[in-house]
Structures are given as structure tokens and as C-alpha cells.
Amino acid sequence: DTGVSQNPRHKITKRGQNVTFRCDPISEHNRLYWYRQTLGQGPEFLTYFQNEAQLEKSRLLSDRFSAERPKGSFSTLEIQRTEQGDSAMYLCASSLHTGPNYYEQYFGPGTRLTVT
Amino acid sequence: DAKTTQPNSMESNEEEPVHLPCNHSTISGTDYIHWYRQLPSQGPEYVIHGLTSNVNNRMASLAIAEDRKSSTLILHRATLRDAAVYYCILRSNNAGNMLTFGGGTRLMVKP
Numbered sequence: 001d002t003g004v005s006q007n008p009r010h011k012i013t014k015r016g017q018n019v020t021f022r023c024d025p026i027s028e029h030n031r032l033y034w035y036r037q038t039l040g041q042g043p044e045f046l047t048y049f050q051n052e053a054q055l056e057k058s059r060l061l062s063d064r065f066s067a068e069r070p071k072g073s074f075s076t077l078e079i080q081r082t083e084q085g086d087s088a089m090y091l092c093a094s095s096l097h098t099g100p101n102y103y104e105q106y107f108g109p110g111t112r113l114t115v116t
Numbered sequence: 117d118a119k120t121t122q123p124n125s126m127e128s129n130e131e132e133p134v135h136l137p138c139n140h141s142t143i144s145g146t147d148y149i150h151w152y153r154q155l156p157s158q159g160p161e162y163v164i165h166g167l168t169s170n171v172n173n174r175m176a177s178l179a180i181a182e183d184r185k186s187s188t189l190i191l192h193r194a195t196l197r198d199a200a201v202y203y204c205i206l207r208s209n210n211a212g213n214m215l216t217f218g219g220g221t222r223l224m225v226k227p
Contacts, residue, residue, distance in 0.1 A: 035215075041219065042217030045215065045216065048214055093159070093160075102150075102207070105162065105213070107158075107159025107160050107161065109158060
């Protein structure tokens with residue numbers, strides 16, 4: 001399977017703990033996006049990378065959140081001092097962006113985080 | 117970001133066409149209209165997009181009103197596997213390709 005993969009698929013953690021999620025994009029896709037989705041809502045944009053550069057961050061991405069894409073391939077999203085409000089599905093997407101046209105985003109299956 | 121308005125839910129019979137409406141009265145000239153869908157327990161997947169002209173692909177057709185203030189996603193023959201939440205999204209060409217999802221329309225397909 002050469003789609004976007006995310007690990008773990010599920011994570012249960014206690015409030016105050018740190019968690020880290022990993023996203024492996026489709027090979028050679030230079031753009032990588034993180035979204036968050038709460039129950040019954042559409043996904044909300046968090047941040048995106050072009051290669052290793054983080055080009056945009058949403059206001060939703062508080063100081064407790066940090067994302068990296070050190071070699072322009074896989075990415076990690078870390079949440080420090082988790083809160084119950086962080087419980088959500090965290091989705092990763094990737095696209096190949098080579099010009100002014102639109103290139104569809106391919107989404108992974110998501111990591112479901114439950115903070116108890 | 118310009119906003120879209122979609123019905124919360126729609127129902128269709130299997131093998132019949134489905135027309136999913138979307139209103140976007142505040143669309144600007146550089147906004148593209150995108151449709152993604154999200155099947156149960158999966159991430160969203162791209163369906164189709166357009167700017168001004170109607171568009172067709174293997175999954176669906178997109179009909180865009182002449183004033184661009186509304187659009188309709190057309191599934192020509194609904195199958196049970198088309199049951200999903202369908203999101204109509206406006207994307208500015210200057211927005212870094214990020215997508216701003218709304219609440220979407222939950223499509224239910226009856227056998």
C-alpha cells in the first residue's frame with residue numbers, strides 16, 4: 001500500500017502526558033498537512049510543510065503543539081501536557097506540488113487521540 | 117475564507133442520480149470549488165474541483181452556476197459505497213492549498 005500512513009491509529013493518554021504521532025506521506029510528495037477533526041465536525045487545518053519547511057500554522061496550533069518534518073519525508077506532531085479538549089482525530093495529508101495548479105491532497109486514516 | 121452552506125443530510129436510492137447542492141454566495145474570483153468526501157472511519161478523499169466551467173471525472177460531475185454562487189455535485193448512479201459525508205470547500209489560490217472544511221452533507225444511500 002503506497003498511501004499515506006499514520007501511527008499509531010489509536011492513542012489513549014492521561015491528561016498532562018505528552019503524545020507524539022507520526023505521518024508517512026506518499027513517497028515524493030513534497031507537501032504535508034496536519035488537520036484535526038472532532039466528532040461530527042469537518043477537519044480543521046493545523047499546519048503544513050513544503051519539504052522540511054513549515055510554511056503555515058493555524059491559530060488552533062497552540063504552544064503545546066509542535067510539528068516537524070526534519071528530512072522532508074515523514075512528519076511528527078507532538079502535543080505536550082495534553083488536555084481533554086485535545087481529544088480528536090488527527091489527520092495527515094500529502095500532495096505533490098510542482099506548480100501553480102491544484103494538486104489533490106491524499107489523506108491518511110488518522111490517529112484517534114483520547115485524553116482521559 | 118469564503119464560507120459554504122450545505123444541507124446537513126440527504127438520502128438517495130441506490131442506482132439513482134444524486135445532486136448535492138452547495139451555496140457559496142461570498143465566493144471571490146480566485147476561489148476554486150472543491151469537493152471531498154469522507155467515508156466512515158476513513159480520511160477524506162478528493163472527488164472533484166473546478167473554477168468556472170462544469171467538470172467531469174470518473175467519480176462525479178461538478179455543475180457550477182453561471183454567477184458561481186452555487187454549485188452541485190452530481191453522482192450519476194449512487195451505490196452503497198457512496199454513503200459518506202460530502203464536503204464542499206472553497207480554496208483561494210493564495211491559501212497554500214490548505215482546505216477549510218465545513219460541516220458537509222451526510223449522504224445516506226438506501227438499497
